[in-house]
Amino acid sequence: MTMTTAPLLTLVVLAYRQAPLIDAAIASALAQTGEPIEILLSDDASPDDTFARMQAHAAAYHGPHQVIARRNPVNLGLGAHVNTVMQAARGELILLMAGDDLCLPERAQRVREAWDATGRRVDLIASHVIDMAPDGTDLGLLRVDDLAQWRSVADWARRRPHVIGAAHAVTRRLFDRFGPMADDCLLEDQVNTLRTLCAGGACTVDAPLLRYRRGGVSGRHVDADGAALRTRLKRVADRHLALHRQWQRDATLAGCLDTVRAATDREEQREQFLAALLADPARRPPLPLLWDGRFRVRTGWRLSKWLRVAFAGLTVRIDALKARLRA
Template sequence: MTPRITLAVLAYRQAAFIDDAVKSALAQTGEPIEILLSDDASPDSTHEQMRSLATGYAGPHEVVVRRNPANLGIGAHFNEVVRAARGELIVMMAGDDLSLPDRVARVAAAWDASQQRLDLIASHLIDMDHEGRDVGIVEVDDLAQWRSLQDWAQHRPYIVGAAHAFTRRTFQRFGPLGPKVAHEDQVNLLRALCGGGAATLPVPLVRYRQGGVSDRMRAFTAEHFVARMRRSNATHVALHEQWLADARSVGEEALVENAIRREYGRELFLQALLAAPDLTGRWRATRRHRDVALGWRLRKFASLGMPAVAARIRAMQAASRTMRHGEGR
């Protein structure tokens, strides 16, 4: 029989964590499921470790290991995983996180209790530091309070996609994510609210690792600051474009466009600022985007004009956050 639920583990350059992540997936209780281990062409041993654990597994679940022939990035990797998954409910998991043993069983019970109406199910998370120590609970919003796209337009909930499950039918209805989309959880929530709705299980079911590969490799130089700003801007522009495209497909483009106008305008201004070839071009972009608050435009203009200073400020802010976190423990 084809498993009705897929637990998908998406990984990239996570050799240090992938063994524990896969073991937590294999330890799931309840009905037999498909466990799909997917590597985005990691240059380290992530894929080989996945294969080794799958080969040695003799439990009730069906384990499939796949690898992209080239690195695709978050959005395109997500698309390939959903296409490869056979379950009707897809539970997402990152390669540096851990799923509690009853995670899938609890999510499945909630889905069944809704007569499989829900299109997205979330849960709280256990906050785990980079070294694997639990440091608290991350509580997300109760998504049952968002009953429609109109509710989303009035106030967007706090969510963490590392603890999300969604239905295959939602993906089939709206299609694949755009190639630059990296915030798939934000897209899936909007899509779910256009369909069967969403809910949150008020228990932590995922141990969610802080930092990760990108944050641990962070360098606060002027070049890295600008590169980081470019990446962030590209993914946020892509997210807003995906929201608008999905809303357009269900006749709600005007509602979503009005809800995101301020933040989308900021991202379009940043896009123009980053594309400008010189100081004169950046100043022209700053003057042209009058729909964005002047003070905000001037701060971003100054940051790009003095990236080394901006990078040092960011480094001090990060150090302060790390110190406060250490004192909290």
Template sequence: MTTPASASAPAALSVAARPLVSVLLIAYNQERVVADAVRSVLAQTYEPLEILISDDASSDQTFAAIEAAVQGYAGPHQLSIRRNTVNEGISGHLSRLAGMAQGELLFVAAGDDMSMPQRCERVVACWLAHDRRPDLIATDLADMDEHGVTHEHMAPTDLGAYRGLDDWLKQRPWLIGAAHTWSRRLFERFGPMLPGAIAEDQIMTFRAILSGGALSLREPLVRYRRGGLSRKRRYRSVAELVGRMRDGNHHALAESAQLQHDADLAGVGREVQAALAPKLAREQFVQHMFDAPGTAERLALCWRSRQVKRGLRVRILLYTVCPQVYAPVIWLKRMIRNR
């Protein structure tokens, strides 16, 4: 099923037409900025609204900052705060909250971003205007610097252009999950995300495209903070570079497994398996190279893995056998940045 292209939200809703919706605000080591995020969801104009705020076992004072931000709240929204005893990561954390939520729509909110007061109001109106068909609605964002100053309008890929699997296979969309809203039925159909996937945006959008469809609401309803947890941080040493490569490999394999799992549920497993095969071969090669016990085994893997491009095989061989060859490059980049 498909939905129209990018949409504009219609006029305000009558009280009787308002479904219960939920905001899922997740936070992790964001003690300096999480209060702004909390206040922004408490200030939502939409009712009825359930707000679930959860700390993912932060090592700093994030949960204390959340408690302080909600202290004395006497507004109209249903409010619940909690914290995990063990870090679950973004996908696991959101899956847990989605399983707890009661709303028909589930708004994703990050602990370092801010939702505009009318965010829920506008997205719900848009969803109802499309007869509740879309399973995911993505809004635009406003770029916000570390001081809270808003800059340019950010417009991710127009999801209304994706009419089905073929469009997704041609080109994956550019997404920012912090401005996404899911239908509850989408989560119930596919279930919690598998452990290990670092980000939910591609996974949930893929699910929506295979289900009731996705669309984009071209209004900047989220202020997206630069330098948040999702940014690409510069590595400072060879060991950090290698560690991040291994983490990236782990997450890529987990995401591929999730996409394949969801495709199988939707009855398009063969098509997706064929599309994912080249990337899966690369990531499995990287995993096996890092896990190999010695140089001889890695050389043998490079020789056998002819389906992987030669340049990648050589590069991973260097990373796994003699990563210090990259130390001068890291040092030079750091010197350039410092200047």
């Protein structure tokens, strides 16, 4: 279907190397009830046939929605991919989903109704999700916080809400106000939660609207050896530091930097210390980091992390033993 006017809603399916699962994800997107919406199928230069499958679905579709398949010319990574689709989408409210998740058919309609109920004032709409195993088995309900209870950045500073970004919808105006995220910032749900509390606020639909497949960056990790553990911990520390930099840029733009810094300074100091520990994942961290005055972290915590990284091989064996005992 060709839309003569811009749609109110866009549903974006973000994918990379998800050929075995993308057909089901696209089918769930195409099954959306309610008014016609734009459905944007976006592939991040997958080396498999993910994009070919997207093209086939778009060509075969004859329903009420407008379906567009697009592909990044090179692999951008999650942060830059989200920026790209936010710019490409035509809707005023943009729903995001991963290429291994499944939308419930009423998702777009329920999100639209929730937005309308606020007078389209809020800039982020969340929902609960159904926890799904990698094989597609439903594991139960995962609830998120009622974001309407967070009315300001001060509320966020006192306690950050529990969110699951896989089921978020955000407004175009929020993206336009704050601009693209830094390409190395991969935690877009945490970025958008702070952004929206600096702007129009947020709300939560009290129902699950997405089946959320475990795996990817949020899945359980099993490290093969000490080098793998150090590499993963460095990746996590770098990701968290990128989030802090993005928070600070956005808070500066919104005029609440002091509030955000006061609320996040302790954890940022810890992430900076961890990044220093893991500066060279192939080597044991330098002993002088234990008393390095650049980091405002407690001695006991500092020592425990140094030992975990310095003796990463032993850490992996202990973690594996704990996992077997839990099983």
